[in-house]
Amino acid sequence: MTDVIITAALVVAGIGLACSLLLVLASHFMGVKVNPVEGEVRDCLPGANCGACGYSGCDAYAKALAENSDIPANLCRPGGEETTKAICEILGVEAEAAEPVTAFVHCGGDCNKQVYKEIYQGLNSCAAAKMLYGGKGACLYGCLGCGDCATVCDNDAICIVDGVAKVDPRKCAGCGLCVAKCPNHLISIVPKKEKAVITCSNHEKGAVVRKECKNGCIGCMKCQKNCPAEAITVVNALASIDYDKCIGCGKCVEDCPVGCLEMLKA
Amino acid sequence: MKELLIILMSAILVNNYVLNKFLGICPFLGVSKKSDQAVGMGLSVIFVMLVATAATWPIYTYLLAPNGLAYLQTIVFILVIAALVQFVEIFLKKFIPALHKSLGVYLPLITTNCAVLGVTINNITDEYTFIESMVSSLGCGLGFLLAMWLFAGVRSRLEESDAPECFKGIPITLVAASIVSVAFMGFGGIIDKLFA
Numbered sequence: 001m002t003d004v005i006i007t008a009a010l011v012v013a014g015i016g017l018a019c020s021l022l023l024v025l026a027s028h029f030m031g032v033k034v035n036p037v038e039g040e041v042r043d044c045l046p047g048a049n050c051g052a053c054g055y056s057g058c059d060a061y062a063k064a065l066a067e068n069s070d071i072p073a074n075l076c077r078p079g080g081e082e083t084t085k086a087i088c089e090i091l092g093v094e095a096e097a098a099e100p101v102t103a104f105v106h107c108g109g110d111c112n113k114q115v116y117k118e119i120y121q122g123l124n125s126c127a128a129a130k131m132l133y134g135g136k137g138a139c140l141y142g143c144l145g146c147g148d149c150a151t152v153c154d155n156d157a158i159c160i161v162d163g164v165a166k167v168d169p170r171k172c173a174g175c176g177l178c179v180a181k182c183p184n185h186l187i188s189i190v191p192k193k194e195k196a197v198i199t200c201s202n203h204e205k206g207a208v209v210r211k212e213c214k215n216g217c218i219g220c221m222k223c224q225k226n227c228p229a230e231a232i233t234v235v236n237a238l239a240s241i242d243y244d245k246c247i248g249c250g251k252c253v254e255d256c257p258v259g260c261l262e263m264l265k266a
Numbered sequence: 267m268k269e270l271l272i273i274l275m276s277a278i279l280v281n282n283y284v285l286n287k288f289l290g291i292c293p294f295l296g297v298s299k300k301s302d303q304a305v306g307m308g309l310s311v312i313f314v315m316l317v318a319t320a321a322t323w324p325i326y327t328y329l330l331a332p333n334g335l336a337y338l339q340t341i342v343f344i345l346v347i348a349a350l351v352q353f354v355e356i357f358l359k360k361f362i363p364a365l366h367k368s369l370g371v372y373l374p375l376i377t378t379n380c381a382v383l384g385v386t387i388n389n390i391t392d393e394y395t396f397i398e399s400m401v402s403s404l405g406c407g408l409g410f411l412l413a414m415w416l417f418a419g420v421r422s423r424l425e426e427s428d429a430p431e432c433f434k435g436i437p438i439t440l441v442a443a444s445i446v447s448v449a450f451m452g453f454g455g456i457i458d459k460l461f462a
Contacts, residue, residue, distance in 0.1 A: 008335055015325070015342055019349030026353050030360040124426060 037090060038066035044086040045076055048154055050175030052077040065091065074098040078155075078173030100192040101174035103157070103167045107143040107186050108199030108260060110162035113214040114139060130183045138212040141202040143186055149178035169265065190264065195246045196232075196253055200260040203236045217260045223252035270401045272461055273394075277405025279453040283381045284413040285446060290381030294414060295439060297372070304418035308411030310372040312404065315385050317354060318347045319403040322386040323396055343386050351377045381410060417446055 042062035049057040053075035055064055064071050065087065073095040074084040080100055088095050120129050120136040126144040134140040145163040157171035158178060167178075169192055179187045186201050198217065202209050206218030219237030231245035232252060239252075239261070253261045283289045290311070297307040322343050330336055355373050358366035376382055385406045389399040420442050429438045 004334075007333060008338055011329065011333065011335055012338060012342060012345070015329075016345055019345060023349055023352055023356070026356045030356050032359050 035063075035066045038062050040090050041065050041087055044079070044083055044090065046078045046083065046173075048078045048173065048175060050078060050154065050173070050177055052175040069093055077101065077175050080173075101189045102169040102172040102192045102264070103174060103176070103178050103187050104190045104197050104264065105143060105149070105158075105165045105167055105182075105187050106198055106201045107141075107164055107184075108215040108262075109137060109139055109142040109213040110164045110215075112162065114142060114163070115212055127183050135184075139202055139209075139216065141184060141186075141200075141204075142213065144184065148181050148183070149187060152177045152181045191243050193248065193264065195243055195248045195264055196241055196250065196261050197264045198239050198241060198261055200238065203238050205237050209237075215258060215260050218258060220257060222255050222257065223261060226255050227252055268461055270398065272457055273398055273402050274405040274408075275460065276457045277402050278409040278412060279450070280455075280457055281406075282409040282413055282450055283384060283406050284410055285443075285450040287384065288447075289384040290379055290410060293372075293375060293379065293381075294410075294417065295436070295443070297375075298414050298418045298421055301415060301418040301422070304414040305411065307372045307375075308407070308414045311376055311379070311381065311410045312407030314347075314351055314354075314373070314376050314379075315382055315403040315407040315410075316400065317350055318343075318382050318386050319389060319399050321346050321350055323389060323399045326390050327396075339387060339390065340383070343383055347382060347386070348377050381406070413446070413450075417443065420446060 039062075042058060045058040045062060047058050051057065053061045055061040061075065065073060069091060073087040073091060073093060075098070076083045076087075077098065080098065084095055084098060115138040116136050117138045118133065118136050120132065122128055122132065124146050126135075126146040126148040129135050129144045129146050135142070135144045137144075143164045145160055145165070147158070147160045147165065149165050150158040150160060154175070154177070155171045155173055157168045157173070158165050159168070160166070165187075167187075172192075174189055174192070176189055179185075179189060184201070190197060200213075200215060200217040202213065202216045204212070204216075206220065209216035209218050217238050219234050219239070221234045223232045223239050224234050228249060228251065229245045229247045231242045231247070232239050233242070234240075248263070250263055253263055277283075281287065284291065284294045293307055293311070298304045322339075325342065325346060326336070326339055330338060330342065351373055355366070358373075385403050389402055392402070394402055421439065424438055424442055427438075433441070
């Protein structure tokens with residue numbers, strides 16, 4: 001009886017030993033040397049592989065940081081301040097934390113405000129919807145509402161509310177995947193601060209815009225004239241905001257006759 | 267030759283590991299969202315199944331069986347397969363980095379996958395010779411690849427379909443998987459006729 005137990009134990013232990021020897025030898029002779037700093041930096045990064053830093057992924061950014069200390073350590077958008085701090089500690093460099101940002105959809109033409117010209121029943125994708133006469137809405141610039149941006153978002157920060165995509169700034173990491181996805185280029189990265197944002201992207205003249213959407217910017221220039229910080233300029237009948245100058249006073253939001261300016265809820 | 271072909275075809279179609287024996291469901295549901303990933307996973311499984319069979323069959327036949335230790339096969343097989351997959355991963359990382367990059371993500375996932383273990387143990391229970399075991403593993407791997415690839419297609423349709431709210435996600439996927447599985451039942455008995 002004892003023989004059986006001993007043989008079994010010996011065989012399993014022997015096989016285990018052989019396997020571990022094989023692995024030890026393999027890692028000794030064939031192991032690929034990884035810079036330990038690279039591994040540490042990689043552990044700090046969130047692993048979203050979003051590409052907002054300009055490298056192909058978190059691994060590539062960690063590698064670049066480990067090899068070259070001149071590369072700024074604050075490029076990771078999803079990681080934000082904490083990640084930058086952690087990386088700086090490892091590399092022993094100083095870097096200012098990147099300003100927190102969020103994506104914002106520059107369209108407020110929801111189902112109560114926009115005029116629809118067709119009923120779209122095709123593939124549930126903005127890219128497909130756009131191919132059919134530029135989408136169901138009368139406004140050719142507006143949100144198509146099929147949620148292509150929501151599908152690419154890794155953080156579930158985007159949802160479609162009343163036919164228009166809305167970004168939740170608390171969840172948004174600012175990686176910019178949705179910016180690249182939107183076929184109407186409605187989304188941009190804005191500072192995650194209480195500043196004014198425009199919820200329209202329509203460049204048509206006021207009279208045309210009024211027929212298409214109650215929320216559309218008519219280019220009346222009231223905001224440009226009244227802005228105390230001179231942060232707003234109206235280009236091609238559409239207001240655009242310089243976030244470096246905007247002080248977040250909210251005057252434009254009060255003044256706007258169509259209500260296409262609002263304060264970002266950071 | 268004919269027997270080998272029968273083993274191969276029946277492993278792919280009739281005794282499909284995913285759709286008939288319900289082994290390897292975890293990667294089947296986990297990695298079948300996109301067809302290119304599904305194919306990558308399928309290829310890795312074929313590879314690991316072949317390597318695992320090549321290692322476990324001799325161990326069982328020449329080490330375990332003669333010493334009356336057949337009951338140890340499960341634990342020994344897990345041990346050997348896990349070590350081997352790790353070894354292959356190290357090897358690929360060093361010598362074929364491109365292949366490691368494309369297969370690397372999937373390799374640890376299938377280290378102790380039940381489908382891989384199932385193939386090696388079934389080869390023993392079916393009393394296959396070494397060549398037959400290898401052919402059977404190849405067939406099982408190909409069957410897994412086929413099931414993954416077909417189901418990835420089904421799932422991409424599912425994504426677009428308007429399922430009831432409570433069925434969305436995993437429930438409708440499981441329903442679809444069972445329908446695909448039932449469809450594969452239709453292959454039962456085809457092998458005898460094919461090589462008659």
